[in-house]
Every structure is written in structure tokens, then in C-alpha cells.
Amino acid sequence: xxxxxxxxxxxxxxxxxxxxxxxxxxxxxxxxxxxxxxxxxxxxxxxxxxxxxxxxxxxxxxxxxxxxxxxxxxxxxxxxxxxxxxxxxxxxxxxxxxxxxxxxxxxxxxxxxxxxxxxxxxxxxxxxxxxxxxxxxxxxxxxxxxxxxxxxxxxxxxxxxxxxxxxxxxxxxxxxxxxxxxxxxxxxxxxxxxxxxxxxxxxxxx
Amino acid sequence: xxxxxxxxxxxxxxxxxxxxxxxxxxxxxxxxxxxxxxxxxxxxxxxxxxxxxxxxxxxxxxxxxxxxxxxxxxxxxxxxxxxxxxxxxxxxxxxxxxxxxxxxxxxxxxxxxxxxxxxxxxxxxxxxxxxxxxxxxxxxxxxxxxxxxxxxxxxxxxxxxxxxxxxxxxxxxxxxxxxxxxxxxxxxxxxxxxxxxxxxxxxxxxxxxxxxxxxxxxxxxxxxxxx
Numbered sequence: 260x261x262x263x264x265x266x267x268x269x270x271x272x273x274x275x276x277x278x279x280x281x282x283x284x285x286x287x288x289x290x291x292x293x294x295x296x297x298x299x300x301x302x303x304x305x306x307x308x309x310x311x312x313x314x315x316x317x318x319x320x321x322x323x324x325x326x327x328x329x330x331x332x333x334x335x336x337x338x339x340x341x342x343x344x345x346x347x348x349x350x351x352x353x354x355x356x357x358x359x360x361x362x363x364x365x366x367x368x369x370x371x372x373x374x375x376x377x378x379x380x381x382x383x384x385x386x387x388x389x390x391x392x393x394x395x396x397x398x399x400x401x402x403x404x405x406x407x408x409x410x411x412x413x414x415x416x417x418x419x420x421x422x423x424x425x426x427x428x429x430x431x432x433x434x435x436x437x438x439x440x441x442x443x444x445x446x447x448x449x450x451x452x453x454x455x456x457x458x459x460x461x462x463x464x465x
Numbered sequence: 466x467x468x469x470x471x472x473x474x475x476x477x478x479x480x481x482x483x484x485x486x487x488x489x490x491x492x493x494x495x496x497x498x499x500x501x502x503x504x505x506x507x508x509x510x511x512x513x514x515x516x517x518x519x520x521x522x523x524x525x526x527x528x529x530x531x532x533x534x535x536x537x538x539x540x541x542x543x544x545x546x547x548x549x550x551x552x553x554x555x556x557x558x559x560x561x562x563x564x565x566x567x568x569x570x571x572x573x574x575x576x577x578x579x580x581x582x583x584x585x586x587x588x589x590x591x592x593x594x595x596x597x598x599x600x601x602x603x604x605x606x607x608x609x610x611x612x613x614x615x616x617x618x619x620x621x622x623x624x625x626x627x628x629x630x631x632x633x634x635x636x637x638x639x640x641x642x643x644x645x646x647x648x649x650x651x652x653x654x655x656x657x658x659x660x661x662x663x664x665x666x667x668x669x670x671x672x673x674x675x676x677x678x679x680x681x682x683x684x685x686x687x688x689x690x691x692x
Contacts, residue, residue, distance in 0.1 A: 273504065274505050274506065277497050280495060280497040281497075284492070284495030285492055288492040288493075288495075289487075289488040289489070289492060292488065292490065293487040293488040296487045297482075302484075302487060305487070313498065314498050315692060317497070317498040317500060318500060318502045319502075319630065319692050320502055320505075321504055321505045321507065322508065322631050323505070323566065324562040325505070325566075326566065327565060327567070328566055328567075331565060331566075331567055332633070335633040335634065335692075336633070339633070339634075339691050342691075343691070378481065381481045382481055382482070382483040382485075383483070385480060385481055385482075385483045386483040400477075403474060403477065404474075404480060405482055410474075412567070414570065415563060415565060415570070416633075416634070417634065418568065418570055418571045418633075418634030418635045419570055419572075420570055420572060425474065428477070429473075432474075432476070432480065436480070439480070439481075
């Protein structure tokens with residue numbers, strides 16, 4: 260859906276038009292689900308956080324500024340939901356259930372077994388680095404690289420300046436690039452950190 | 466020729482996406498949440514009522530306490546008018562969304578908070594320079610401090626209700642500036658009542674409420690302000 264149409268739909272929803280919710284849900288669901296999966300490292304958890312995000316969007320619809328952009332606004336709410344979850348999760352130990360595939364859903368269509376394994380390992384390495392780096396860097400990188408937001412929108416979501424966001428995202432990128440280069444250098448027969456983590460299956464991010 | 470950007474984002478595409486397939490999952494049929502939620506028009510009406518209540522609270526209490534004898538003094542009226550403008554203007558700037566409907570950055574809020582406090586102190590010192598010095602006594606201080614807190618309490622309570630779960634980021638800082646503006650309302654109110662202009666008295670007995678209200682606003686914002 261075109262962004263301006265989506266903004267209009269949110270405007271109508273803020274003014275009380277309940278019919279506009281389905282258009283918003285249709286457009287925001289895949290984006291926010293992917294974002295929350297990247298941030299939490301679990302699709303099962305992302306599903307739960309997404310429900311909470313839509314509930315908060317509904318409750319706060321009156322605070323949506325007339326003529327504003329709904330996509331960065333919705334991302335900011337989803338980020339808050341994730342932050343609240345991460346804070347409450349600090350009080351309890353969480354482990355990914357065996358049935359939870361995590362966020363790793365690499366497209367294996369048409370790829371041979373070896374390249375699929377390499378891609379899966381790279382994805383795990385990225386997930387591992389994203390869990391390790393400071394939250395401010397992860398937020399900036401995910402919003403710009405994966406969510407495709409502009410630096411200005413990412414800065415407004417994170418409540419900081421565009422320069423700071425750019426710097427944080429670049430630092431995250433450098434950490435990721437270093438990890439991926441190390442992965443490439445590893446001997447093919449040797450068990451890697453990513454493989455060991457995949458076998459362990461624990462989610463250390465929340 | 467422009468120098469190359471050392472923090473170029475062009476190569477970000479080389480980093481694989483660990484959740485590439487998640488976005489392509491089928492979207493379930495939406496069911497609008499049944500929880501009650503005000504519309505934009507309702508929120509505007511509530512905000513207007515809250516603002517009117519806050520102003521009415523201040524005017525009523527100042528009237529009950531009694532206006533100071535020299536309230537008609539042009540310098541005093543200018544100070545009170547400027548503080549009122551700064552309080553309202555600072556709050557409006559700190560809460561005003563940008564062109565994309567998102568809140569201003571943390572730096573803007575911090576600068577406005579500092580500017581609000583600095584403007585108040587500058588006004589107090591400017592008036593104290595020409596006013597006769599009155600010995601400070603704890604009974605005067607306690608009296609003015611209590612009245613200032615009572616004056617600020619009304620706007621603070623309605624602001625706490627209106628701004629509950631509305632801050633997209635840095636709720637503590639945004640709560641602090643809302644609290645500081647309410648505190649400045651209390652300080653303006655007590656200044657319209659108490660004729661003592663001695664800097665030490667005004668800063669402590671009239672101005673401390675700004676700091677306390679800002680601290681309370683920050684605490685409340687952090688607990689209940691995040692959207």
C-alpha cells in the first residue's frame with residue numbers, strides 16, 4: 260500500500276473510523292512482525308509482541324499527529340513494546356522453546372545444500388552479533404538496513420540526531436562485517452560458533 | 466569534489482537478513498481491538514478541558530491567597546508575562562511533532578528544559594538587583610514553598626492524566642519538561658502573591674517547586690509515560 264494512503268487510513272482511524280483498521284493491519288503486520296523477529300530473535304515471541312503493538316496503536320490512535328507518517332510511528336511503538344518486554348524479561352530467565360524456529364528463515368529456494376548451509380550460518384552469525392552489540396547500535400542498524408527507513412525517520416524514532424543514528428548503524432555494520440569475514444576464513448570442517456549456538460538453541464537476547 | 470562519507474551506508478546491503486522470510490508469512494485476518502480508545506476529537510476536548518482546569522486552578526488559588534500590593538508594577542507584570550510565555554512556549558515546542566508526526570529529539574527537550582530554568586533564574590536575579598533585601602526566614606520559606614506546591618499540583622495532576630502513555634521516546638525527559646512547566650506555573654502564581662524579591666527567598670521558596678515538579682514529572686514519565 261502506498262505510504263500516503265496508509266497515512267490517510269491512520270488519520271481516519273484516529274478520527275474514529277474503525278474500518279480503517281484492516282488496511283492498517285494488512286500493511287503493517289508483515290513489516291512489524293519482521294522487525295520484532297529481528298529485535299527479539301524469535302518469531303513466536305514476535306507474534307506476541309505484535310499483538311501488544313497493535314493494541315497500543317489502537318489505544319494511542321488519538322495521539323497520532325494529523326498529517327503524520329504512520330510507519331515510523333508504528334515502529335516507535337513496536338520498539339517500545341520490545342523494550343518493555345526486554346526489561347521485564349531481565350527478571351526471569353527465558354529460553355527458546357524447541358518448537359520455536361527462531362527468526363532464521365533463510366530462503367532456500369533453488370539453492371544447493373552447501374550454499375543453504377552457508378547462508379544459514381551467516382544468518383546465525385548476524386543474529387548472534389545483533390544480540391551482542393549495544394541496543395542503540397542494533398536499533399539503528401535494523402531500522403535502516405532491514406526496515407528500509409530513512410536516517411531522519413530512524414533518528415526521530417530513536418529520539419536522537421541523524422548523525423548519531425548514522426554513526427551507531429555504521430558501528431553495528433562494522434561489527435557484523437568483521438564477524439562475517441571471520442566466518443569466511445574459518446575452515447569448512449571445523450565447527451563454528453554459529454553452529455554451536457544453533458545446536459544449543461538458547462535465545463540470549465531477551 | 467566532495468570528500469567520501471566515512472560512515473557511508475551504501476554497503477549495508479551486503480549484510481544478510483536473519484529474518485528474511487518472516488515478512489512473507491501470510492497476514493491473518495484483522496480483528497479490531499475492542500478496548501476503549503478515544504478518538505482525536507475526544508482527546509482534543511479532554512486536553513482543552515485539562516488546560517482550562519489548570520489555568521482556573523492557578524487563578525482561583527492566587528485570588529484566594531491574595532494578590533501582592535504592587536501587582537500593577539510594569540516590571541513585575543513583564544516578568545510574570547514573560548515567564549508565562551516561556552512556560553507555555555517551551556512546553557509547546559517540546560511536545561510539538563515534526564513534519565512526519567514524530568516527537569522532537571532528546572537534545573531539543575534537554576535544551577528547552579535548561580532554557581526554561583535559566584530564564585526563570587535570570588528573571589529572578591534581574592528583579593532582585595533593584596529590590597530591597599529582606600532577611601530570609603524559614604517560616605516565610607515554608608509558607609511560600611507550600612503554596613507554590615499547592616498551586617503547581619492542579620496543573621501537574623491533569624498533565625499526568627493527559628500525558629499518560631503518550632511519549633514515543635525518552636518518557637522521563639519529556640515528563641520532566643511537562644513537570645517543569647507545571648512547576649513554573651506554581652512559581653508564577655506564588656510570585657503574584659508574595660512581594661519578597663530577595664533572590665535567595667525567590668529561588669528557594671518560589672523556584673524550588675520547578676525542580677521538584679520536574680523530578681516528579683521525570684519519575685512519573687518513566688513509569689507511566691511511555692506509549
